[in-house]
Amino acid sequence: MKNDSVIIVGAGPVGVLNALGLARRGIKVTLLEREESVVESPRAMVYHWSVLKGLNELGVLDDALEVGFKKQDYSYLVWSTKEFIYWDLKPLEGLEEFPHNLHLGQNELAKIALKHLAQYPDVEVHWGTKVTGVSQDGDSVTVHATGPQGEVDYTAGWAIAADGAGSVMRESVGLGFEGMTWPERFVATNIRYDFESYGYRQSVMQIDPVYGAIIAKIDRSNLWRVTYMEDESLPIEGVLDRMPAYFKEILPGDKDYQLEQFSPYRMHQRSAESYRVGRVLLAGDAAHATNPTGGLGLTSGLFDTYVLYPALAAVIRGEADDSVLDDYSEKRRKVFLEVASPQASENKRFVYGSNDPVRLEQDLDQVRKGLADRELLMKRLTFPSKLQTPPLVPSGAGAV
Secondary structure (H helix, E strand, C coil): CCCCCCECCCCHHHHHHHHHHCCCCCCCCEEECCCCCCCCCCCCCCEEEEHHHHHHHHCCHHHHHCCCEECCCEEEEEEECEEEEECCHHHHHHHHHHCCEEECHHHHHHHHHHHHHHHHCEEEEECEEEEEEECCCCCEEEEEEEEEEEEEEEECCCCEEEECCCCHHHHHHCCCCCCEEEEEEEEEEEEEHHHHCCCCEEEEECCCCCCCCCEEEECCCEEEEEEEECCCCCCCCHHHHHHHHHHHCCCCCCCCCCCEEEEEEEEEEEEEECCEEEEECCCCHCCCCCCCCCHHHHHHHHHHHHHHHHHHHHHCCCCCCCCCHHHHHHHHHHHHHHHHHHHHHHHHHHHHCCCCHHHHHHHHHHHHHHHHHHHHHHHHHHHHHHCCCCCCCCCCCCCC
């Protein structure tokens, strides 16, 4: 079996963008997804400025900006005092090619990438295909699955597991998922409400141990994401019944909101012990999972993607030794464990867990001083770039 093809499991943004990157380099790709179509439930939707260059290189940024929108402004809202603390990304203008964030549901990004992927003849996408296991030898990897026509095996030279935190691929190659699960439940909601008319910026971190939330505008139609936290011991089937009381408390004016979607989920700080086992590579949430406060999970997955597909293409085309994929595993795991996960945990503590009024005031004082000091402000604004790692192969390696 020639190792000139790749199976990718999972049709979220990480899976589809890896597929697109490989297809653009002339690599045959088979994409498998257990769902019947792109998952529409509320998931990640903020793309930090630092990941936009990679989306542009994949050719999808212009389309993404047409569906989503650029955003520079932020604020904290201290719920107990109703104090807003504002800042924005304008200091990055003239320093960065894309000095703004992108707001766009990850389902919409996946759809855009799939449209681009459809232009390549050596790509197959199989929906409704549930992976049951994987086997490999020195020359190939076989993904075992159940699809619309029954049991089926797919064989290629390499496989990328992008099938989420509950990854069957990761479990099938014998990797654990070390770390911890938070004792709370997050509830992500998409609602229609005119937050901006009450002074809210397009991204708001509402700080409170009871009513803490991440509030962010999703699109131009006044659809907003409000993600709040509740005790995991509360029955999950009662989430919808409890929701009106929460919104009655936190909405700043008129209490008439329109709920479009909601999704309760557990939060983790976990990582596989390796992101490579032979011919199987892990990326995105299959490799690492973090609570979403600050948007560092999807950011990490995209930075995985930007170094993985060029390296794998170069290996397949004989332009790099496969040891470069061990470098991928080591470096991406290190930056997740040492940068992304600790910062996401601190973000969660600050927004949702500020129970001590004295410490909260100390934290807020540091925020105010940091926003007033140019050097400290730039450290804050450029932090998302710390989640990236340098290219593993020279620019253009693996390209057709």
